Amino acid sequence: MLKKSMYLALAGALVSLTGCATAPSELRSAGPDHRASFVLNQGYQSAYREILARQRACEQGSLVTAQGIVQGDLYTDTQSGTITTGLHGVWGVRTQTVIEIKAAGDGAADVTVFAEAGVRKYEPAIRKWLSGVQEC
Numbered sequence: 001m002l003k004k005s006m007y008l009a010l011a012g013a014l015v016s017l018t019g020c021a022t023a024p025s026e027l028r029s030a031g032p033d034h035r036a037s038f039v040l041n042q043g044y045q046s047a048y049r050e051i052l053a054r055q056r057a058c059e060q061g062s063l064v065t066a067q068g069i070v071q072g073d074l075y076t077d078t079q080s081g082t083i084t085t086g087l088h089g090v091w092g093v094r095t096q097t098v099i100e101i102k103a104a105g106d107g108a109a110d111v112t113v114f115a116e117a118g119v120r121k122y123e124p125a126i127r128k129w130l131s132g133v134q135e136c
Contacts, residue, residue: 024084024098027114036119037112042130044109048074048081048101054129055099058136059085066094079103097122 027034040047052072060070066089074081083099098114099122113122128135 022093022095022116024095024114027095027098027116030114030116034116034119035112035114036123037110038123039104040109040111040126040130041107042109043107044079044081044101044103045074045076047109047111047130048072048083050130051099051101051126052081052083054125054134054136055083055085055097057134059096063087065089069093099126 052070055072056070059068061068066087069086069088071084071086072081073083080100080102083097083101084095085097086093086095094116096116100112100114102110104110111123111126113119113126115122
């Protein structure tokens, strides 16, 4: 009986750590507290590549109860790219951030970040990454 109770407690702890699964569309519609937009003085393709590389270096890897995954998609036909960061666990995928990058003309890019938490930290981090700072 004690063994069964330990397994149930462990299962409950894992559920609370991974939380409910969220989809990118849920983050996009979560409201202004979960969204930040800004313009970069850099083309969308090079900004996409650099942001994707830093997101992978900082967010991708194994955790105790989940695997951090960074997925990037670049669309040259629409001059845009999307970078999605999530946790893949036993109970599904929990999307943490979606970064949308779009060409804005004259070599600039519009960036919109949708984040589960801490959305305001992304603009300064992305600007640092694009200036050559490699820290997470």
